[in-house]
Amino acid sequence: MSRRVNISDVAKEAGVSTATISYVLNHKATESISAETEERVYAAIKKLDYVPNLSARSLVSKRSNMIGVVIPQTEPGKEFMFSNPYYGEFLSNVEYTARKNGYHVLISGTEANQSYINVAKNRGLDGIVIVGMYPDEFYMELKQSQVPIVMVDSYCNEHYFHNIGINDRNGGYLATQHLINNGHHKIAFVSGKIREEGVNYKRFLGYQDAMKEAGLEINPSSIYTGNVSHEYGIEAAKLMIENGQNETAAFVTADIMAVGLIKGLKQQGQRIPEDVSVVGFDDVYLANISDPSLTTIRQNIAEKGNLAAEVIIEAATNKNMTKRDIILPIEVVERQSVRKL
Amino acid sequence: MSRRVNISDVAKEAGVSTATISYVLNHKATESISAETEERVYAAIKKLDYVPNLSARSLVSKRSNMIGVVIPQTEPGKEFMFSNPYYGEFLSNVEYTARKNGYHVLISGTEANQSYINVAKNRGLDGIVIVGMYPDEFYMELKQSQVPIVMVDSYCNEHYFHNIGINDRNGGYLATQHLINNGHHKIAFVSGKIREEGVNYKRFLGYQDAMKEAGLEINPSSIYTGNVSHEYGIEAAKLMIENGQNETAAFVTADIMAVGLIKGLKQQGQRIPEDVSVVGFDDVYLANISDPSLTTIRQNIAEKGNLAAEVIIEAATNKNMTKRDIILPIEVVERQSVRKL
């Protein structure tokens, strides 16, 4: 196994110094290299099939050209980050934009015992994209670090981080209002765990806003919370029927749950939307696959991913960039799961 | 911004040499460190909040503790790797197992112009997990490299790589046979592009096997191929009806397409399974979500991901490990999308 070719092999081949190689590789504007030398260098690189060692580069330049993406485990203690397609779509777009800009993406689930900030330091990550909510300690640690951070879908109060998200409260409002406008009064709220500073809480506030505005009463028994999963959607359907609250509609804060709810409701002999109307949230492709297709709150997940990558890369490049707070637009997408009463 | 603490800071603090720090950090069995020294070192590490610089470590040890995962872009030219939940589930399990073993995961879509092998060299990846099929040049390049590689879901002929997969031909056979056993004779085959050495080709062979065995004729007009996507499933449904071949059943080589097919068929006024029976492949959670729920060929995707990580890590650790060829079991999962004629 022949030794890997390094910069001085190239230097020798091109008849220049290693510094020169480095200059042409990094397009140093400060150093001017004659076109002829540059050509020789490129020729040598090609001839020897030279590929720079990024570890060495990171070591001296303190830049890794890697960004980290932290995705929540939807079910605590489980290894699956991706039961919700939302994350897959988000991640693939982060990766795409990062790659286009010469960055690689290191993914990680969250580990209770090992702090992520260590990973960041270990690897010299240039920035971190964090999706969702985490325990407070997590944010405390993060604040200590010098690493640029973009929070996505979090209302964590720290004004320290860049933020990308949507107006979740408004989303909850729009969804509920849509149901109310269609004549529904008894509206269930189905959601993942409601945590302060989490998106579900905001969406819940929006739900309340709409209900109050319409002079409707919120029935505590019509609030169902559990895991953000298809399974819990089915479970919630069961609970709805057992509860006997006779809701005619449900606002579900994630499409994956909404689809589960629909499935569960059907299993309970309900027809959608004839007996129960359902509005989801996210507009992942599941909303289209569902039968009936799901009326939902659309947010542009791909755009969220692209922006997250752009912002973190800019933050990595420009240390004193002003704090970003990006709110992406949302809208109601009407499909077949809501009936006018 | 204070300088990052490094190994010699720790050494000073603990009153030992940097070598000693390195020894205790790496649990070098060859070097025996007194318990007392070890304690002092750990104390110093804690006190200074020292985190090793992995770039430096990689530089000298030639090991990065990173593995790369290459996921295909389901639609060529598009940024989405994850329209198929199969990949999300796979990836999350690779990441989980890698993390448990002290490895990080670098993800990447495939880039026509930049060879992935450069990424591997650049970053000093310890191994690569490659999912799906790629152009031949890709494999050629890969063979050149010294990096251990695990191919997943590929029948690329190179005996050079480790392999993890299922018996796709048998899967195609089982699916088709199931339909035949239920009295179907006119069975459509719906699939992603059929490429030699790809899983779809093998599944197609299995389809042929079953048809031949039953003395049934394969109607070339009943073969539908396109993108592995929900959309193409819908499209295929349209084609099926327009074709007027009156198939009473379809074997679809991916659940995501199968669910699309069902949706499309319904849009065309067909009832499932009364008018058309459908069998999918993979058993992703969509199969359950679908209405009617989908009879499909189950493969253990999570296990595939875990194994891929284990094999690649073992290969990274033990350079002359014998070649692995792992075939995971599959089975028919009966749900509601098949009717007995």
Place this chain on the structure above:
DNA sequence: TTGAAAGCGCTAACAG
């Protein structure tokens, strides 16, 4: 316009 040389933080002989 280019080169020499000093590190970046760490590991691993080799010495003691």
Place this chain on the structure above:
DNA sequence: CTGTTAGCGCTTTCAA
């Protein structure tokens, strides 16, 4: 049982 030290491959100041 522990320390000294020579690099790993690269960037970057400083000098020429």
